[in-house]
Amino acid sequence: MQCGQADPHGPKWPEAEQTLERKTLRPHPRFLTAGRFTYLIPALAVQETDRTGRFTASGPAEGASRSAEPRARPRAPAALRSRGTLGLSPRRTEPGGNAMSAAGAGVGGRRWARLSRLVSFSATHRLHSKCLSKEENLKLYGKCNNPNGHGHNYKVVVTVHGEIDPLTGMVMNMTDLKEYMEEAIMKPLDHKNLDLDVPYFADIVSTTENVAVYIWENLQKFLPMGVLYKVKVYETDNNVVVYKGE
Incomplete structure (x- = not known):
């Protein structure tokens, strides 16, 4: 059987469907195969094989299924998959507007860090508001x-933050923070x-x-302005207060 001729022993296709005029069709990636396009239309498998600029039509091969088998969706390059949708690392901003990458390096190679120190002290107090009655306070x-x-036995964690000094390698001298x-x-x-020894609590309830x-x-x-980041006070192991100056 020559190219462009219907198989005499195959299904009888209408003469008008034996050859089709070329149409400009954009192939869906799912049907893009090596070097040529394959389009699925009812009862016909149309392939671009004729160099004369015409499509040749033939019926489905014997024993072949008329429905196309699903093909795997093409995956993005490994470099993009490993770095995210846009291939960008997440960034954050530290005080002073310095953009930070996930690795911690800021603009110009500057790096920021947080430094914490813990101390413990013992104190006594009574929770009592002068604005409430005796009954209300007790309740x-x-x-x-x-x-x-x-x-x-209070525990206090103080956290400061700032740029790591390239010469000393420190945000702050720990000895200074201790003092x-x-x-x-x-x-x-x-x-x-x-309540009795600290003037601040003379009129303020000494809650944690x-x-x-x-x-x-x-x-x-x-401390220098802008260095203090957080104060965390443990009244007990279960009762904790965090204050950031808000």
């Missing part, structure tokens, strides 16, 4: 409203009655939230 604070007070925390936390609070605020404000007197 609100329960046993923490005990007239003789109660004590805690600042000694002045701002240990001296005014350790082994003290918060207010203790965290007090420590933040006290540290600001010693």
